Amino acid sequence: MEGLIMAAQLILGLSILVGLHELGHLLAAKAFGMRVEKYSIGFPPKIWGKQFGETEYSIGAIPLGGFVKISGMVDESLDTASLSSEPEPWEFRAKPAWQRLIVMMGGIIVNVITGVVIFIALTLVNGESYLPKQELNKNGIVALELGQYIGLETGDKILDISGKDYEKFVDLMSPEVLLSTDGYFTVDRNGNTVKVNIPNDFIDKFGDKDRKGFIEPRTPFKVGDVSVGSAADKGGLETGDKFLALGGAPVTYFDEFKSVIDTLKGQLINATIDRSGERKELTFQVSDEGTLGFVADRELNYSFVQHGLGKSMVLGTEKAFGTVWHNIVALGKIFTGDVSPSKSLAGPIKIAQIFGGTWNWNRFWDITGMLSMILAFMNFLPIPALDGGHVMFLSYEIVSGRKPSDKFLENAQKIGMILLLGIMGFAIFNDVYTSWFN
Known part of the structure; x- marks a missing residue:
């Protein structure tokens, strides 16, 4: 039953995000008079479809993505049969480069807006419950296995993070800390001030199944x-x-x-x-x-703050774009070798496990908001076959005044598709291997 709930949350979350992403492309294309032939949530085979006007709207059986097919555009379908003729006024290729750029940015923009709105709504509705620093430091922390690994000890009172004060217990486990470079904790250990360094590859250790827990509050x-x-x-x-x-x-x-x-x-x-x-x-x-x-019954005094709309907009936006920044930092650590790709790259199985085996709407929307921002970031990468690849070529065209040939774009799409299929294959294999064999 837990597996079914995980799968259901994954499919619902991805369907919402992919549907909105592709809708961003569709609305932008139609706004500039481009003909949109197909709009699909999920990949073929098609399990449902309906024609409205010039566009067929459908649902595919593979719920791991989606697409829009815009006339006269070299996309992942690699349908180039019509490109040998003169462009028609309603085709993508007939429009100015700035309009084509907006169309390609449409999905990314919608995903960013979706993520920001979700985090604002969650902050506004739920408020914020947290354990303040002063409450934590009444008794200090319990150093679990990962805490002991970096040199923390049970009873330590954490004074600051890399020389900067903090407000809440959760700040000690934030992505900024786990992804930090040359970071450290300053702790009070039995009246002595001690510096505990945070390894640059610390985030990688959280992927080790044989390591259990980091820190928790020490409580009577x-x-x-x-x-x-x-x-x-x-x-x-x-x-x-x-x-x-x-x-x-x-x-x-x-x-x-x-x-x-x-x-x-x-x-x-x-x-x-x-x-x-x-x-x-x-x-x-x-x-x-x-x-x-x-x-x-642990004796902890949590603080609660109910934020108004203005503060919720600030905090929700900060959290949304913080998710993007954390992914940029994590990607950088992969290239420097501090983080293992096999531990940081999540495919559909790992994402389903993040949703969890019980249905909690707050958690569902929190994860969906995070995925929306990650989807926007990943699609913005300058890889052919992704939106970012199109943006890269269109930006070149706007700056240079020269449009890449259709043949070049077709070959770039092929290379990009091979790369993306390789990454997807690795992610799925990695999910299976780490979930069942590691």
Whole structure:
């Protein structure tokens, strides 16, 4: 069932983004009097189609893209049969270069607008809930495996990021940090100031399946709901209790509790409990999985801000274009060798896994907004067969006053298609390999 939900979210998200992208091309082309022969969401074989005026609107069976076919344009269809005759007034090739440039930018522009609108709407509707720096540094962080890898320790209080102050716990795990070059954390470690360097290839480590977690807040806790019939219930644990000791080891924070109980799986243990100021001694049979059967109520004070439209527009726009910048930085790290392409390149399987196996509309729109900005960025790359390739050739034509020949454009499209199919094939193979064999 989870797989079906992942697939459904992927198909819906891509259909929305591809449909809007191709609609951007279609509307721009029609605005300049160009004839649009086909508009398709998905690639052939066609599963549905309807003719309206001069344009056939259709849905393809392969939901990994889409296209518009504009008369007189050398595109991915490589249909050049009509290019040997004189251009008709309604053809793409008959229009001024600046109009053709706008048509090719239409899809990119619509995807940017879509991403910005989604992030603005999410910010406006949901507001912002976050753990402030001062709340985090009451008890410091828990250094998980990746945190320990770079030299952080449990209990560290992070003072700044590369010499710059931060506001929220989430800032410590932002793309700016994970993609930083020569970055570092300044931490307070038992009263001493320590510099912890962030490796330039740090983002690459997040692709390692054998590494678990980076950092989380260190929190005191009390007992929340107790499962009926569980070891906690049978041992007399009640909601609101606080652990003072477990198996003879002092316990203050939840990470200490987890660390101790993981060493006592399947054992009968004693625990000291604070119940409304009264000390009690209880005995529990720890499960083989290292659990007692209660929900930990972690004591964290989150801040919440409900933003108005103006602030939401600023924050949403910043997040949208921040996504583009992070992709530019990540692409640069691939070329420098700091990031492995196999870990950073996501195909349809990985994207579906990002959506997740449960349907959450906030997460769906957040990921869809991110994908919209990534789609705009990737399409702007100067690769023949992508919009950016057309933009590159049209920009050359505008500046030089010389139009590349149709034969040159046809050959460039062929090269671009081979390159794109190679990248797509690698992405799908990489998805399968890393998901099932690595």
